[in-house]
Amino acid sequence: MIQSLLIANRGEIACRIMRTARRLGIRTVAVYSDADAKALHVREADEAVHIGPPPARESYLVGEKIIAAAKATGAEAIHPGYGFLSENAEFAQAVIDAGLVWVGPRPSSIVAMGLKDAAKERMIAAGVPVTPGYLGEDQDPDRLKAEADAIGYPVLIKAVAGGGGKGMRRVDAAADFADALLSCKREAASSFGDDRVLIEKYILSPRHIEVQVFGDTHGDVVHLFERDCSLQRRHQKVIEEAPAPGMDEATREAICAAAVRAAKAVDYVGAGTIEFIADASEGLRADRIWFMEMNTRLQVEHPVTEEITGQDLVEWQLRVASGEPLPKRQDELSIDGWAMEARLYAEDPTTGFLPSTGPLTRFSLDAFHSGARIDTGVIEGDEISPFYDPMIAKIIFHGQTRDEAAEGVADELLNLSVWPVRTNAAFLVKLLRDDAFLSGNVQTGYIGDNLERLTAIDPPNDGVLNSAAEALFPAEGTSVWMRRSGFRLNRAADTRLRLADESGALVEFEAGPGYDRVFTDVIGGVAIHPMQGKTYLFRRYEPRGSAGGAGASDGAILSPMPGRIIAVDVAAGDAVTKGQKLVTLEAMKMEHSLTAPFDGTVAELNAETGGQVSEGALLVRIDKAE
CATH class of the missing domain: 2.40.50.100 (RNA polymerase II/Efflux pump adaptor protein, barrel-sandwich hybrid domain)
Structure with a gap:
């Protein structure tokens, strides 16, 4: 077994890997940029090495610095996590050439699956069904448009070297193709250094189904069943679950067998995910599920697979990288219950999901000990940086039924308290309690089709307002007998209270009982109170201070x-x-x-x-x- 491990990543996934490494008695080494000098993954590691300025291209994406850090600290192996250099074949080869253990697939496998056009051709040869599309080398815009016209709209333009939802554009009409192509190529060049694209038929009733596969150096490959990642926004996953709702055993067997064939076709070693798109217009059927791509790394949503199988996939990665056989045979793996994961982001759904950065002055997720699993890379007092992905945490819940899993995640989010950073918690709660979602009848476009309803913010209820008033006016309270409000026996008491919300607008209400079960915090003169996943902010109302700036x-x-x-x-x-x-x-x-x-x-x-x-x-x- 590996004895020392450098984690070439940051945030939540670095902390997650360290958790397993500590349990196995493996010494851990972190790397960090200037922006992450005080980050949680740095504090939790046994040793940490500074690798450069905040921009990733000058730190986390510089392979030479990471390899040098491993050598300087005596680390035997490098785990790339996800994102950054995790699917970079040149970096993987450089790690191996440096005499270090690469905790990931062979570089040749990364190359084979990294380019979507070549990967699809390989899958066709292996008998894996693929979606109709254009995979050619000719990147002339006129040729690409002609191919899209021939396939028939809608089509999807995808970066050949893409991933993570970047470099993808849906085009519904021929007139929109040129602008979408230009935007897609620009984003692909910026994100991946490669602006080549392929064209796919866009499935009108799509479900995103993926299968976790694992291979070892002894030639064995198994699957750990499927996940459903259909709830997406701009092609980025929002809520993931395992198993997939509506998946019958025959279809499961077919899709998982196809995933194993795909992994064997590239001599795969380690953790990987085969992603499929399903036409769910008639439910999940084996003849309507097609290969999309392979992610040659650990996925963000791997915890739901861990929860239903009882396996630690990071431990599997470390054991396989150490030359050990797979910990379990296929017949030793089974599904137990249901698991769901929600991605909590520092972003504001009411402003088009713009990222929100700054200090986490208040960050409380486990106030009621719901039993959820929390994977995070920050704690209260840390900061959300503008330089990296704004994910705060992953909230995972395992239950015996799908409804139980969904409610478990929602319960944890309901009383989330975060300030001053905004989050998507209220949006997630609405999704988790949405009737269509709970029925299992959602497709990849569901969020976009229902965005206005799902991002609407409920007004604070009387309990929230009274709790905020009690916190901000502790001397008077909300009792008319304690407030200095000009009380007289021969007239009605003035029981109106005046607060200002976060925009400075007046909130006037009738004081009375009804305090919420969550106590309102007061930080810097601001009362913060969670309700349905939304953190409401209130101050004492000051008429002169309510005017906003330019907008x-x-x-x-x-x-x-x-x-x-x-x-x-x-x-x-x-x-x-x-x-x-x-x-x-x-x-x-x-x-x-x-x-x-x-x-x-x-x-x-x-x-x-x-x-x-x-x-x-x-x-x-x-x-x-x-």
Whole structure:
């Protein structure tokens, strides 16, 4: 067994790997950028090595620095986690050439499955069904459009070297193809250094089903059953579960057997995931499920597989990398109950899911000890950095039924308390309690089709308001007998209370009983109270302090977060119409388009392509048309 391990990653997955390594008695080494100097994964490691500035391209993506850190600390092996260099064949080979153990598949397997077009051709040869599409080398835009026209719309443009939802665009009509292709190629070049794409038929009733596979160096490959990852937003998974709802044994056997054939076709070693797309218009059927791609690494959603099989997949990775055979044979693996995982992100669904960065002054997830598994890379007092993925934690629950698993995750999220960072917790709760989701009748486009309803925020109830008032007015309380409100025997008591919400707007309500079961915290003069996954903020109402600053309503287009300008679509003096794209900002691995709030003229332009901007910076000012 490996005795010392460097983890070439950060955050939640680095902490997750360390947890298993500690249990096995393996010494751990962390690497960190300037932005992560005080991060949880650094504090939990036995040793930590600084590898560069905050941008990933200067730290976590520099293989030479990571290998040097392993040698300097005497680490025997490198575990890449997911993301960053986890599917980089050149890095994997460099690790092996340096005399270190690579905890992952052979570089040749990564190459074989890393390029989606070549991978599909290999799968066809192995008898694995694939979706109709164009995989050719000719990348001329006219040829790509002609192929899309021939396949028939809608189609999906996908980066050949893509993954993680990046470099993907759905196109519903021929007229939209050119713009979508340009945007997809730009994102692919930025994210993967390769702008080549392939074209696939877009399945209109799609379910995203994936199978966990595992191979060892002795030629054995097994599967650990399937997961359903159909709840997605912009091709990124939101809630995952295992097993897949509506999967019968015959279909399960067929899809899992196909996944094992796919892994054997590339002589696969270690943890991997075969991703399939299913046409669920008539339920899950073996003849309507097609191979999409293979992820040659551990997945973000691997905990749901661990929960239903009782296996530690990181331990499997370490044992296989040490040359041991697979810990279990196929006939020793079975499904027990149901597991569900929700990804808690530092993002605000009410503003188009813009990432939210800053300190986690308040972060409490386990107030009621729901029994959920929490995989996280931060604790209260840490900070959400603008440089990396904004995932705060994964909340996983294992139950005997699907409904029990969903309710277990929802219960943990209901009383989440986070401040001042915004989260998607309330959005997740709505999903987990949604009738269509609970029936198992959801497809990959479900969130997009129901976005307005799912992102609507419920107003604070009387219990929340009274609890906030009690916290902010402790001397008076909410009792009319204790408040100094001009009480007189010959007139009705004034029982109205005045608070200000986080925007500074007046919230006036009738004081009375009904305190919520969660006590309201007061931090820096602000009362914070969780309700249905949303953290509500209140202050004492001050009329003069309620005025907001400049915003879109007066034509000022401000940067919603730190980032880099990747496109400027207007010039000073241009006439613009409401909704017209003005500037595209790249931040936290995503593109964000900023648009005109009304018809008018570009009166001021402070954005340049390639420029870095800070949160709140004035990028464009629009003068409203008369």
